[in-house]
Amino acid sequence: MRALTVLGRVHAEAVTLRARRRGRSGPAGGQAGLLELVVRERVVEAEDVVSLRLTAPAGGRLPGWQPGAHLLVVLPSGRQRHYSLCGDPTDRYTYRIAIRRLAAGGGGSVEIHDALPVGTTLRTAGPRNAFPFAAEPAVLFLAGGIGITPILPMVRQAARLGLDWRLIHLGRTRASLPFGDELAELGTRGGRFTVRADDEEGPPDCAELLRHAPAGGTVYCCGPAPMLAGVRAALDPSPARGLHFERFAPAPVVDGRAFGLRLRRSGLDLAVPADRPALDVLRDARPDTAYSCRQGFCGVCRVKVLAGEVEHRDLRLTADERAAGAMLVCVSRAAEGTRLELDL
Structure with a gap:
């Protein structure tokens, strides 16, 4: 498979090694380095999707981050979850995360949607980046549903740098896809932004999606496991040279034994x-x-x-x-x- 790269695992290992050398532990090792943030705003971004704007209690500057970074959030219940930062990295006073409500999930998304009002103080750790954007000259972004969250800051940076980029946002319906207005504004010139809704065009064909990649370009993909598997399988015949991806669900067990x-x-x-x-x-x-x-x-x-x-x-x-x-x-x-x- 042509130049397939999974930067998340490599980067996560590098971050861990650096932390060990400094003698620090992460949130699970004694809750070291946690930062308190306040929920300043809640916005309904799409069906079952809400975004939270987080700031320091006194409104001070926050640690910097790069596209692809995530934030660990400790919810009032004690549940700990990672959410991609989907705001603007140049805004040093605000973090934004977005969460889709999953009634059959582990309870974190339901807690955020149903029991996390404006004014709530949260403990957080990070940001850390397990999906860094290398800003290659020609890029195709593929985002499945809430998988747009790490991709959106990458798109902003690509537009800011004048890169040759395209974005395809896929989902069940247009109403289920968040940040449509922001993305449309970014992709106004050159038809760079496309929505592919299942109820309009049927399930996506990954080989067809990859034909939109610039010749010799790189693909950044975040979405459900079947989408990632389809993109990986269709990469070789496509115009793209490389693939970076992030999962928002665990990978299947490989070589497992009972x-x-x-x-x-x-x-x-x-x-x-x-x-x-x-x-x-x-x-x-x-x-x-x-x-x-x-x-x-x-x-x-x-x-x-x-x-x-x-x-x-x-x-x-x-x-x-x-x-x-x-x-x-x-x-x-x-x-x-x-x-x-x-x-x-």
Whole structure:
């Protein structure tokens, strides 16, 4: 596959290594470095999508960020979630995030939509960037639904730099797609912005989408797993040379084997199938199990292993932390037929 790059994993690992060298831990390691922000404004951006404008309590300057960055938000319930920053990086006094309400999700989006009024103070960490924009001269942006959130600041930067760019925003209906007016304004000249709604044109054909890529250009894509899989499969015959992407859902388990979990304090025995993360099985038994990124870099789902050998697949834990029994249950596993005893 031509020049396929997954910058998120590489960048997340680099950020983790830098943090280790400085002797710092992230939010899961004692809540170090958390910044309090206040919800100053709520805006309904589309069906089931609300944006929040966050500022410092006294209105001071906020840490800088680049397109593709995300913010970890600790909700009043204690849930921790990562949300892409979708405002303007040149605005050093405001962060903006946008959240689609998922009634069948883990509860974070419902809490934000139903129980997070203007004036609420939130603890946050970051920004961190696991999806950096390299500002190549020719770019095609593909955004599926709420996947527009990391893409929108990239589009702004591409327009500001005078790059050769195109954006296709895909979704079920036009009414379900946020930031339509902002994007239309950015793409007014040259027909750079296109909406592809399923109820108007049917499900998208990824090979056809990639034919809109500039010759020799780069594709930035964020969306649901089937969309990412289709784009990756269609890349080689397309005019594009490279692909950067970010998921907003966990990647499927690769080379998984069935194993067991023993929760020592509660006495529960749980079976983890070959195709499911240990986190999902834990949440079935203990719905309050903490998690956030589901990709092995934030550390929120960290547990202590009392017995058994872990197959570590994360990008966060140091060798010493692993040796001491730490495990990130969103991605890490164990050998087939073995059992891990957890301090739960």
